[in-house]
Amino acid sequence: MHLSSISNVISKVTVDKVQVWILSECVSLFQVNVRDALNQAMDEELERDERVFLLGEEVAQYDGAYKVSRGLWKKYGDKRIIDTPITEMGFAGIAVGAAFAGLRPICEFMTWNFSMQAIDQVINSAAKTYYMSAGAQPVPIVFRGPNGSSAGVAAQHSQCFAAWYGHCPGLKVVSPWNSEDARGLLKAAIRDDNPVVFLENELMYGVPFDLSEDVLQKDFVVPIGKAKVERRGTHITLVSHSRCVGFCLDAASVLAKEGVECEVVNLRTIRPLDVDTIEASVMKTGHLVTVEGGWPQYGVGAEICARVMEGPAFNYLDAPAVRVTGVDIPMPYAKILEDHSVPQIKDIIFSVKKVLNM
């Protein structure tokens, strides 16, 4: 991470209709990419709590398949950073059992596609146990790894699991977009006494964001279950998660030039869904477009629309809510096909204009 140009934060004060610019204290901003944000979060939590440990394929001596766990094995050793054989069902079960017995494991799936080998352990052993035991057996575990489409990895390595895991009671499911999300949500997930499904995005790992000193504090957490309004707007609400939040913001910039002000809501958490923030926004703008990388049928956007239908925000809608999603096909390989399989900025702009009847 490196220090960007120190920007003075200036605040605007209106005194007797005269606007006065006041020089506030200097605020340092540090450039941290998502990978490093995740790495630092894990490092700090490993240091903070002896019971936290990381296991998964290549997490130790290889420094992580995507280098997210770089340096951790060197620092913490074999006991706390454990390379596993390629046996997802087995090591996910081992991770859950360790959580039963009082440790706080972070179980990495090299990608969430491989979690299907172990999904029984995530759902039946982790998610349901606290309920089945009537509160006798908590399961403080984090499952994490990259989710959704990447670039050129084809059908078996590109699925988004937000809807699948988001369906299940007993799980918390989070999907960070930027470095602040990644850092804060991972810390919150590790500190949470419940099973958390942590959906990263491989294409975001290398993307840098400015983080303030506050965010870099060791106890900085982003609360699970709270969405963030990334951009205020008045004409239409865009609700998204993970990488697509960036696309929404890009689309919003383009639309702003045509006088359309989009409010962009970054879900941050898939389950529990922050319906209040979504509803408040929709009640303000009267229009809703959801944007996600996953498939449309029974997806995150479908859930958001259903909730809006069932709640107070429906009466504020001036048009039906619509979803922008991945195309309903297995992911193809050829670049031109792949590009047309995922939601693009032009798809978001097109949908906004349709909903606004422009």
Added chain:
Amino acid sequence: CVDQLLEVSYVLSQGCSLHPFSLFGSVLLTCPTAGLASMVASSRSYADFTPEKVDLHRLEEGPPLTATLTREEGLKYYRTMQTIRRMELKADQLYKQKIIRGFCHLYDGQEACAVGIEGGITLSDHLITAYRAHGYTLTRGGTVREIMAELTGRRGGIAKGKGGSMHMYTKNFYGGNGIVGAQVPLGAGVALACKYLGNDQLCVSLYGDGAANQGQIFETYNMSSLWKLPIIFICENNQYGMGTSVERSSASTEYYKRGDYIPGLRVDGMDVLCVREATKFAADHCRSGKGPILMELQTYRYHGHSMSDPGVSYRTREEIQEVRSKSDPISMLKDRMLSNNMASIEELKEIDIAVRKEIEDAAQFATTDPEPPLDDLCSHIFANDQPFEVRGATPWTKLTSTS
């Protein structure tokens, strides 16, 4: 001489054909007052199953050939096994009266396994098993009352009625697991925690002959061995995985060898002392840092797979009867104690009566305790969390979940 120590030695002949259900036991009575030793041979043989030759795998030596059974231990094992037996039979009754519903997998016939294993470890060790779990819930510290009330789905149940037959938990006992085989990696995870925390504890991870072919179990063998986890794998081989006999499900029925590079031993699971000594041996192996070990217990269940299985379409009534008459674990212990003057018939009858009463009281409780309150419907989703709203069956039904 009722309080005297009884030396019970049993000899496992290696290298000669060993019938799965046959045991040549010689009982040596030492009478301090008389200074005499009398040999009583109690042999029990069981026909019908293919004899096996070897019961040690990658082990130079097995459990000791002599064991000491004190009168106190004998009475304790007798009482616990009888309690499990009576409890399971009562559950059978209640199920037929439709007071217990859903799945109910009974353990009668296998009592020596649960009781013998517990005799070889302590309550600060850990244990996990699959769905035939009522016996283990008891040996791991649960009471008959709370087990039965869980079966009948009442608020006094060990899981407050939320879990049912397959999901009972106590301290250091992780259920009760419904998905065949899933409990084995979970058990290895508990063992990993034991090693991580350096507490000298171990985890016993049980599975049946049906589960023994699960891939995740082999994945667990691999990781447990690589990382030298303090885990005892125990295969309770009751000869049938639901309706499928071991010959029809497994290319190799030598389950104690299936761990390959993991040392294994196979013992008579109907003999509580055999089970206990094997467990002690296995526990020593783990605690000395040698890593995992695998035990196969040859046992038998009198009931079918579950209450919806009469258990006679894939095996004969004669077979069940023969095991009952020749290899019943409780009868075996009773005979042993009686023939060695460790207890009187009256004493054991008193225990039977006390157990019956305990079961009756528990059944009474289990049938009269109220069902869980509806407020409990959504609770226990998350630990240590603020209460939150849960969607009910309709958008207008807003329920609350508390930790």
